[in-house]
Amino acid sequence: MRRLLAPRLIALFVLGWALFSFPLIQLWDREASLFGLPLLPLGLFFVWAVLIGVLAWLMERDP
Amino acid sequence: MNLPISLVIGISFAYLALLFAIAWYGDRRAAQGRSIIASPWVYALSIAVYCTAWTYFGSVGRASVEGVWFLPIYLGPMLAMILAWVVIRKMVRIAKNYRITSVADFIASRYGKSPLIAGLVTLITVVGIVPYIALQLKAISAGYGLLIGPAETGLVEAPPAWWQDSTLYLALALAGFIILFGTRHLDMTERHEGMVAAIAFESIVKLMAFLAVGLFVTYWMFDGLGDLFGRAMADESLARLLRFDHGGSQHVYSQWFALILLAMLSVLFLPRQFQVMVVENVDERHLKRAAWVFPLYLFLINLFVLPIALAGLIHFGPGQANPDLFVLSLPLAEEAMALALFVFIGGLSAATGMVIVESIAVSTMICNDLVMPALLKTRRFRQRAGGDLTRLLKTIRRIAIVALLLLGYLYFYLAGEAYALVSIGLISFAAVAQFAPAALGGMYWKGATASGVLAGLAVGFGFWVYTLMLPSIAKSGWMTTDFVEYGAFGLAWLKPEALLGLEGLDPITHSLFWSLFGNIAVFIGVSLISRPTAREASQALLFVDVFERAGGREPVFWQGRARAEDLLALSERFLGPDAARELFVEHARSIGSNSPDRMPADARLVQRVETRLAGTIGSASARVMVASAVDEEPLELDDVLRILDEASQLRAYSRALEDKSRSLEQATEELKAANEQLKSLDRLKDDFMSSVTHELRTPLTSIRALTEMMRDEPDMPTSQRREFLDIMVAETERLSRLVGQVLDLARIEAGHAEWHNSDVDMHSVVMQAVGSIGSRFEDKGAELKVQGSRSAKPLRADADRLVQVMLNLLSNALKVIPDQGGRVEIDLRDEEAGVTVTVSDNGPGISQAEQREVFDKFRQVGDRDQHREGTGLGLPISRQIIEHFGGRMWVESEPGHGATFGFYLPRG
Structure with a gap:
C-alpha cells in the first residue's frame, strides 16, 4: 500500500488542479440553479467536498 | 445600539487571559512529558492558524465585491494538502534531523548554511509580513470601533491622531502578551507546546463564531439558503457575484490560476505555517489526518461566506456599509448583542492567533538570521570568554516582537485605510511565494546552488517591491503615484503594474508572474552555471536524500x-x-x-x-x-565525495552484517526446533522402553512364581500342576506375542518392515479375518454381521497386513462386548476413491478423553480385567499399517452406546 500512496496522491493533486482550472471550471459557470442554489458556488463546493473525501479515504486506509 | 467599552475590553482581556492559561497548562504538561498536543486533531487545528482576520472579516468583504473570488485562497491549501504526505513530510523530516527552526534556516541550511541567504530570506519575510500584521490590527480595531462606536455600518471616519489611536495600544498590548507567551523559555528545538495548544483552541473559537453568525444570518434573518440565494439571483447586481467572469477580462482564468498557486505556496512557506506544520510537528504520522482535516476546516469556515456577503448587501444596500465587517454589523443591526460580542471574540481569535505565531516565528528568524550573524562578526562579541548568552537571545527576540508589531502599526497607519483586507494579505502572500523555488528546488534538486538562490531571491524580491509594494504605498498617498501611472523616469514600459507593456492582468497576478518567473529563471539559470561549494554539495545530499538515510548512520x-x-x-x-x-x-x-x-x-x-x-x-x-x-x-568537493563513499560503504557493511545476523538467528531457531524434537523423541523412546519392560515383567513374574511353587512343592496334586502349566503356557504365548509385536512396531516405525504388495480385494480380506476369528465369536455366543459389497476394483496393498488389522479390530471388539447379546457389525463401503471399513460393537463405549489416547502405545482402555489378554500395541500397529498405505484410522464412540473403529484406504 505504502508504495502506492505517493503516486495516488500525486494523481489526485493533478486531478484537483484540473477540476479547479480552465476549462473544467467553466462548466459550472452558467445561469442555472440546483435545489434553489446557484450552480457555480455549488459546483465549487461540491468538487471541494469530493476532494476532501477522497483524500481522507486515501490517508485513513493506509496503515 | 452599542456595547459599553468596558464590557468589550473586559471580555477581550478575559479571553486573552484564558489563552494564556491554556498555554501555561500546555507548557506545564509538556515539561512533565505528558503532552496535550500530541494528537493529529490538535495538529490540524493548529494549522488552521492559516485562517486569520483576513478569512474571518476579509473573505466576506471580497465576496461582496467579487463573488466566488474569495475561494482560490482556500482551494490552494486544499491542493497543497493533497501532497502533504509527500512534500510536507519531507520538510518535517529534514527539519527534525537538522533542528531547523524557521523557513529562513531551512533554505540557508540547504545552501551550505549560508548566513547571507538566511539574512536575505529574513529580510524578505519581515518586509513582506508587516502588511499582514497590519491587516490583523486593522481588523481588530475596526471591529472594536464598530462594537462601541456610533457608526453602525463600519464606514471610515477621520482617523485619530496616533497617540489617541487605540490600535497603537492594541499593538503594544499584543506585543506584551506575545512576549509573556512565547519567549519565556528558550527551548532547545524552538518548540512551543503551550502556544500550539492555545492556537488550536483559537481555531475552534473562530470556527464556532463564524458558523454561528452564518447560521444566524441565513436562518434567522433570512429563510434559509434557498431564500437568500433566490433573492440574490433576482437582483441583477447581486446575481453578477454568483458568476465567474464578472469583469469581462480576458485573463480571468489566469488570475484564478495565479491566486490558487499563490495560496498553495503560501500555506507552505508563510513563517507561521512553517512554524506550526513543520517546527511544532510532534509526530510526522499526524500529517495523515491533518492532511484532510485542515481542508475540511477551510471548507466549513467558507460555507457561509457568500450567504453573509449577500445578506449584508441585501440588508444594507450596496455601498452603505463596510462589507469587511458584515459579520459584525449584521448581528448588531438585529440587536443580537451577545452574538456580536461572540463574533468579535472569534475575530480576535483569528487575528491574535496569526499575530502570536507569526511574530514568534519571525522574531526567531530576526534573532538567529539577522542579529546573531551581525553580532558574531564583531570581534569583541566572539572573544568575550564564557558567559551565558541565553538571556541575550531572549532579549533580542523580545525586542524583535515589539518592533514587528510597531512596524505593523506603522503600515496600518500609513497605508491601511486605502486597501481592503484581502488586498493587503495578498501582498504578503506574493512576497512569501518567492521562497518556493529555493525551498522546493533545494528539496528535490541537488544541483541547486547558493548563488542561484541568492540571485533568484534578489530578482524575485526586486520585482515584488517594484510591482506591488511600492504601488501599494504610493496609492495610499505617501508617495507620488506618477511612477505608477506613467512609469519610472516617465518610461511607459517601466510602469510597475504593466511591466514591458504587459497589460490586462490585475496587480497581484501581474506581480506574481514577473517575480516568480524572474525568480525561477534566474535561480535555475545561475544554478546551472555556478559550481556548488563542498558544503553546499554535502547539505544538498543530506536534504534531497533525507528519506534514504532513515535509520542508518549519516555521513558527517x-x-x-x-x-x-x-x-x-x-x-x-x-x-x-x-x-x-x-x-x-x-x-x-x-x-x-x-x-x-x-x-x-x-x-x-x-x-x-x-x-x-x-x-x-x-x-x-x-x-x-x-x-x-x-x-x-x-x-573540498573531493572530501565530500570521499566521506559519502565511506558512509555508503559503512552502510553496505552494516547491511551485510544485518543480513548475516538475521540468517544466523534463523539457523539458531531451526537448530533449537530440531533439538526440541530430538529431546521429545528421546523421551518417547524412554517411555516406550519402560512400558515394554513393564509389560514383559508381568507375565515373567507370574511364570516364575508358578515355577517356584511347583519346584518347592513336589507333592502338588496333578490337577493343580496342570492348571499351573496351562497358565504358564498362556503367559509364555503372551510374552512371545508381545515380543513379536514390539519387533513388528519397531520395524514399521523404522521403515524396515517388509511389505508384500499385491492386488487386494478388501471384501475377501474381511471374509478371511471373519473366517479365522468367527469361532471365538460363536464360543461367546455373539453375533458377527458383515455388510457391504464386493469391490469392483482391487486395492494395491499387503493382504496379510490388512488381515492383521481386521483381526486386531475384531478381537478388540470381542473383548468389550457383553457376554449376553454381544453384537459386532462390519461395514464395508467401496467407492471410486477408496475403501472405508468400520467395525462397530455394542460394548460400553469409550469416553472422549480415552478416545484421544486409544491409539497410543500400551494404552489400554476399559476394564482392568480385559488388559490381561491385550498388549496395548495392536491399535498403534494397525494405525501404522493403515497410514503406511496412505490411509487414516479413527474411532467414534459415545459411552454406553458402543464404539466404532474405522479406517479408510485410498485407491492408488
Whole structure:
C-alpha cells in the first residue's frame, strides 16, 4: 500500500488542479440553479467536498 | 445600539487571559512529558492558524465585491494538502534531523548554511509580513470601533491622531502578551507546546463564531439558503457575484490560476505555517489526518461566506456599509448583542492567533538570521570568554516582537485605510511565494546552488517591491503615484503594474508572474552555471536524500581537530550549563562511552554540538560559532565525495552484517526446533522402553512364581500342576506375542518392515479375518454381521497386513462386548476413491478423553480385567499399517452406546 500512496496522491493533486482550472471550471459557470442554489458556488463546493473525501479515504486506509 | 467599552475590553482581556492559561497548562504538561498536543486533531487545528482576520472579516468583504473570488485562497491549501504526505513530510523530516527552526534556516541550511541567504530570506519575510500584521490590527480595531462606536455600518471616519489611536495600544498590548507567551523559555528545538495548544483552541473559537453568525444570518434573518440565494439571483447586481467572469477580462482564468498557486505556496512557506506544520510537528504520522482535516476546516469556515456577503448587501444596500465587517454589523443591526460580542471574540481569535505565531516565528528568524550573524562578526562579541548568552537571545527576540508589531502599526497607519483586507494579505502572500523555488528546488534538486538562490531571491524580491509594494504605498498617498501611472523616469514600459507593456492582468497576478518567473529563471539559470561549494554539495545530499538515510548512520561532513572542553564551553554559552552537560552525556551514551569527560572530540561530536546549536541560534550562526571554536580543515568537493563513499560503504557493511545476523538467528531457531524434537523423541523412546519392560515383567513374574511353587512343592496334586502349566503356557504365548509385536512396531516405525504388495480385494480380506476369528465369536455366543459389497476394483496393498488389522479390530471388539447379546457389525463401503471399513460393537463405549489416547502405545482402555489378554500395541500397529498405505484410522464412540473403529484406504 505504502508504495502506492505517493503516486495516488500525486494523481489526485493533478486531478484537483484540473477540476479547479480552465476549462473544467467553466462548466459550472452558467445561469442555472440546483435545489434553489446557484450552480457555480455549488459546483465549487461540491468538487471541494469530493476532494476532501477522497483524500481522507486515501490517508485513513493506509496503515 | 452599542456595547459599553468596558464590557468589550473586559471580555477581550478575559479571553486573552484564558489563552494564556491554556498555554501555561500546555507548557506545564509538556515539561512533565505528558503532552496535550500530541494528537493529529490538535495538529490540524493548529494549522488552521492559516485562517486569520483576513478569512474571518476579509473573505466576506471580497465576496461582496467579487463573488466566488474569495475561494482560490482556500482551494490552494486544499491542493497543497493533497501532497502533504509527500512534500510536507519531507520538510518535517529534514527539519527534525537538522533542528531547523524557521523557513529562513531551512533554505540557508540547504545552501551550505549560508548566513547571507538566511539574512536575505529574513529580510524578505519581515518586509513582506508587516502588511499582514497590519491587516490583523486593522481588523481588530475596526471591529472594536464598530462594537462601541456610533457608526453602525463600519464606514471610515477621520482617523485619530496616533497617540489617541487605540490600535497603537492594541499593538503594544499584543506585543506584551506575545512576549509573556512565547519567549519565556528558550527551548532547545524552538518548540512551543503551550502556544500550539492555545492556537488550536483559537481555531475552534473562530470556527464556532463564524458558523454561528452564518447560521444566524441565513436562518434567522433570512429563510434559509434557498431564500437568500433566490433573492440574490433576482437582483441583477447581486446575481453578477454568483458568476465567474464578472469583469469581462480576458485573463480571468489566469488570475484564478495565479491566486490558487499563490495560496498553495503560501500555506507552505508563510513563517507561521512553517512554524506550526513543520517546527511544532510532534509526530510526522499526524500529517495523515491533518492532511484532510485542515481542508475540511477551510471548507466549513467558507460555507457561509457568500450567504453573509449577500445578506449584508441585501440588508444594507450596496455601498452603505463596510462589507469587511458584515459579520459584525449584521448581528448588531438585529440587536443580537451577545452574538456580536461572540463574533468579535472569534475575530480576535483569528487575528491574535496569526499575530502570536507569526511574530514568534519571525522574531526567531530576526534573532538567529539577522542579529546573531551581525553580532558574531564583531570581534569583541566572539572573544568575550564564557558567559551565558541565553538571556541575550531572549532579549533580542523580545525586542524583535515589539518592533514587528510597531512596524505593523506603522503600515496600518500609513497605508491601511486605502486597501481592503484581502488586498493587503495578498501582498504578503506574493512576497512569501518567492521562497518556493529555493525551498522546493533545494528539496528535490541537488544541483541547486547558493548563488542561484541568492540571485533568484534578489530578482524575485526586486520585482515584488517594484510591482506591488511600492504601488501599494504610493496609492495610499505617501508617495507620488506618477511612477505608477506613467512609469519610472516617465518610461511607459517601466510602469510597475504593466511591466514591458504587459497589460490586462490585475496587480497581484501581474506581480506574481514577473517575480516568480524572474525568480525561477534566474535561480535555475545561475544554478546551472555556478559550481556548488563542498558544503553546499554535502547539505544538498543530506536534504534531497533525507528519506534514504532513515535509520542508518549519516555521513558527517566535517574534518579537523577539536577539543571536547572547547565544544562544551561553546554549548554552555548558548544552551546554558545544564542543557550543555546533558547534550554531552547523551552523546557519550550514544557512542557507548560511560564518561562524558573522556570522549574523543571527533566529527560526530562536533556535528552533534553544531546541530543542537542550530536549534537555538540557527544553522548559519551555529556553523560560524563551531568553526570559531575548533580547528577545522576546509572541506573540498573531493572530501565530500570521499566521506559519502565511506558512509555508503559503512552502510553496505552494516547491511551485510544485518543480513548475516538475521540468517544466523534463523539457523539458531531451526537448530533449537530440531533439538526440541530430538529431546521429545528421546523421551518417547524412554517411555516406550519402560512400558515394554513393564509389560514383559508381568507375565515373567507370574511364570516364575508358578515355577517356584511347583519346584518347592513336589507333592502338588496333578490337577493343580496342570492348571499351573496351562497358565504358564498362556503367559509364555503372551510374552512371545508381545515380543513379536514390539519387533513388528519397531520395524514399521523404522521403515524396515517388509511389505508384500499385491492386488487386494478388501471384501475377501474381511471374509478371511471373519473366517479365522468367527469361532471365538460363536464360543461367546455373539453375533458377527458383515455388510457391504464386493469391490469392483482391487486395492494395491499387503493382504496379510490388512488381515492383521481386521483381526486386531475384531478381537478388540470381542473383548468389550457383553457376554449376553454381544453384537459386532462390519461395514464395508467401496467407492471410486477408496475403501472405508468400520467395525462397530455394542460394548460400553469409550469416553472422549480415552478416545484421544486409544491409539497410543500400551494404552489400554476399559476394564482392568480385559488388559490381561491385550498388549496395548495392536491399535498403534494397525494405525501404522493403515497410514503406511496412505490411509487414516479413527474411532467414534459415545459411552454406553458402543464404539466404532474405522479406517479408510485410498485407491492408488
